[in-house]
Amino acid sequence: xxxxxxxxxxxxxxxxxxxxxxxxxxxxxxxxxxxx
Amino acid sequence: xxxxxxxxxxxxxxxxxxxxxxxxxxxxxxxxxxxxxxxxxxxxxxxxxxxxxxxxxxxxxxxxxxxxxxxxxxxxxxxxxxxxxxxxxxxxxxxxxxxxxxxxxxxxxxxxxxxxxxxxxxxxxxxxxxxxxxxxxxxxxxx
Numbered sequence: 601x602x603x604x605x606x607x608x609x610x611x612x613x614x615x616x617x618x619x620x621x622x623x624x625x626x627x628x629x630x631x632x633x634x635x636x
Numbered sequence: 637x638x639x640x641x642x643x644x645x646x647x648x649x650x651x652x653x654x655x656x657x658x659x660x661x662x663x664x665x666x667x668x669x670x671x672x673x674x675x676x677x678x679x680x681x682x683x684x685x686x687x688x689x690x691x692x693x694x695x696x697x698x699x700x701x702x703x704x705x706x707x708x709x710x711x712x713x714x715x716x717x718x719x720x721x722x723x724x725x726x727x728x729x730x731x732x733x734x735x736x737x738x739x740x741x742x743x744x745x746x747x748x749x750x751x752x753x754x755x756x757x758x759x760x761x762x763x764x765x766x767x768x769x770x771x772x773x774x775x776x777x778x779x
Contacts, residue, residue, distance in 0.1 A: 604742055604750040611737035615730040622701060629710030 645703040647776075652696025654769045657732060660689035661758040668755065680744075687739055690758065694736035697729055697765075717779055721771035728764030735761060 667682030704725075708714065713722050735757050746754065 602747075602750075603745055604738075604747065607738040607741035608734070610741055611734035614737045615733035618698070618733055619726065619730055622705060623712060626705060626710040626712050629706055631709055 639707060639709075642703050642707040646700060646707050649696060649699040649703055650769065650772065653693045653700055653732065653765050656689045656693030656696060657758065657765050658762045660686045660693060661755065661762045663689060664751075664755050664758060668751070683744070686758075687743075690732075690736050690739055694732050697732050701725075701729055717771050717775040721768055721775055724764050724768035724771065728761055728768055731757060731761045731764065 663682050664686035667679045667686060670678060670682065672679045708718065711718065711722075712726075713719050735754060738754060742750070
């Protein structure tokens, strides 16, 4: 497996992880959840 | 902290990814198409500028996304101009992080074909981030 392919997989994993954290945290920022 | 504070933070942070991703694509394109100088430093310098600007753009995007999410009170899509902003933002942000990590790992070991694919991705990211910025501006000025 080339370094470019490994880097692409790592980049995709990092992007998906960051998006998952962002999407996972968003309900806690909504006013109803914050009030609760 | 007040939503006004987060709006100001988002307004400031959001300029970094918009400008730096476009500049990174331009530097990399110049490094690919401009002839090298006898000392072989011109292309390397342009690619180095492209490298640092995409990494700084990705870091700035994390700040912009964080402050924007707090400002939008956790809305991931929303409606109207906010939805249009987010429809360009999420794929652009994902692609930007992917490209920055790819560049950090590969450094100067990219093949000619691999670098051209990367450059196409960075140009697409510049378009997506710019479109997200456009709809973000519409949201602030016209809503």
